[in-house]
Amino acid sequence: MKEGLKIVLSGPSGSGKGTIVKELIKNEQFLLSISVTTRQPRQGEEEGVHYFFKTKEAFEKMIAQDELLEYACFCDNYYGTPKAFIEESVKKGKDVILEIEVQGAQQIKEIYPDAIFIFVIPPSLAELESRLVGRGTEERNIIDQRLKRAKEELALYTTYDYIVVNDRLVEAIEDINRIVGAEKLRSCHYAAEIEEIIHN
Template identity: 55%
Template sequence: MSKRGMLIVLSGPSGAGKGTLCSQLLKRRPELVLSVSVTTRPPRPGEVNGVSYYFTDEENFKKMVEKGEFLEWAKVYNNYYGTPKKFVEEHLKQGKDVILEIDIQGARQVKENCPDAIFIFILPPDIEELKNRIIKRGSESKESFDLRVKSAEEELKAMYDYDYAVVNDVLEEAVKKLESIIVAERCKVVRNKELLQLVCKEGCKL
């Protein structure tokens, strides 16, 4: 019996380790589908077009916005990011669980359009560790670094709008928590009505 997949939104401040968590989660749960975002940000060392992001220019991005091709989009740290709507919808219809690794602005848009999505906020252990992680990237200017740290302090306040919060301190433990959340959500009665109805027969209507 086919059922619609779950939309899982991961977001949090820059430096929280969202990308690393997603990578490890996908290794443990290969059935999950990661939606690759479109961005006008220049590639960082090691990033691959179509795998890390779909890299494009601002003109083309704005054309995609006009055509309604994004589930959500936002301008973050002077660059545009967006989630391709068609890709997400096709996989959800196939019963696959899709992960969106997006910023807080984008998550708010998704919540308006897809209130049944699962929203998970990723936090660093503390601000100092967040600063260290951004520095280790080696891709940020002093201006960009200061902007990301300042924004992070404000973005942390947004976690109260999420369903779950996971502190990314010990990577292995954080990944296990994400797995646990996904497994628990898959077991919710509201997501399994047809299957449970077959078990109950006519004795208990759901």
């Protein structure tokens, strides 16, 4: 069995990366990386499905033992990406998606330089603003902060391998499936087969 791929997916708030991930994982070949958190489970959240829930002490032990790819603290709670889950899943042949913010993606690149880095962008800043306003969940000052942050994140596009413009969801998903298909055909994934052919 060939190992699966590690796929890092980032994009500004409102780019639609979350919606893309929900569609991709309907295909059983893909698996979404599950984060570890110290916050309390919300209603309907399940251990090992939505998050791995840990105490602050257990999380800090994971940090000390270098068991996390990246982590951050928001509102007095830790959130992080566990290495073991990803590495075990990839060994089983699953393509693991890590939906990660730009800063976290840069940390992951240092640990997994062989991962595929995909940056999801909106077709325009005006469209991004329209999507953020359309959510109806945030005040105007927060939307303005998100737009400012989006420009900062977009400036880092060259740190990614691929850009996917999410204008139409179906096309964006097709683009990602094509990227994954092409990556699986890279020569580095065929070393064992080629060696067997040569030496038999």
